[in-house]
Amino acid sequence: MDSINYITVDVFTGERFSGNQLAVIPDARGLSDAQMQLIAAEFRYSEVTFVLPPEDPANTARVRIYTPTMEIPFAGHPNVGTAFVLGGQTDVFGKAPGNVLRFEEKAGVVETALIRDDGGRAIGAGILAPQPLSLGPQVDTDTIARCASIDVRAIRTETHAPIIASVGLPFAVAEVIGLETLARACPNTAAFAEAGRRFSPEDEQFALFLYTRLPDHPWHLRARMFAPLDNVIEDPATGSASGALGALLASLQPASDLDIDITIEQGVEMGRRSLIELNVRKSDGLVRSVRIAGRCVAVMNGIIRL
Structure with a gap:
């Protein structure tokens, strides 16, 4: 051949x-x-x-x-x-x-x-998604700020602390304040390497998924994903990270039964706008399915x- x-x-x-x-x-x-x-x-x-x-x-x-x-x-x-x-x-x-x-x-x-x-x-x-939601360690806000080159005060922790989340592939997930903060984010490879040594197994690379909620549409999110250790400086659309984030947010809702649609917009800052449609179903307090579509x-x- x-x-x-x-x-x-x-x-x-x-x-x-x-x-x-x-x-x-x-x-x-x-x-x-x-x-x-x-x-x-x-x-x-x-x-x-x-x-x-x-x-x-x-x-x-x-x-x-x-x-x-x-x-x-x-x-x-x-x-x-x-x-x-x-x-x-x-x-x-x-x-x-x-x-x-x-x-x-x-x-x-x-x-x-x-x-x-x-x-x-x-x-x-x-x-x-092939696996249920699994959560790894929390990641301190200083590490997130250094990795994304943003002010630590721009990281929101009211809903959840930055944390490793996965429905098949792990990502550090963190919420930031507003579209301006999201637009300013820029990966610092040295900080990613240090975070990888602390938070990722040897066979995985530390990747960061930042997001913010749109004020008028709380289930329409804007996001960016950086994985410079994997030669992916920025990814225009990351379904596996979106699925992990959707499952995490649904798990934190007080309702024990939930069927929610979430739209994640990504790649805007790269000039490659993407729309990822999620459906997350939760029953008896547990996330049962995550559908990722587009x-x-x-x-x-x-x-x-x-």
């Missing part, structure tokens, strides 16, 4: 050249782990997905997700974008894709549901020389 096909899509947007870029290798059979990592580094997108036949024939595919520096167990926009790509094909490893696709990943089986227009054409997808548009397709 001396070449392999790829497709790129913009995820969490209905407009080409917005949202979060994703490269999908729709048939990665024959690629080694080392080749996958090299291809991901070559694209320098926040993630690239590699699609393989499923180990369980009841599932649609096995999906491996690589950042420019490492393989990760789960991420939001790679799943949404990969489902969109496969949903536009007539054959996925000998089967026609239906409206529900099941992806085998390191974090578990991720179920995706295609969003189609009136003509039946795939225009996006929604996924269910639209996609195809951008490029081509051949990678190996």
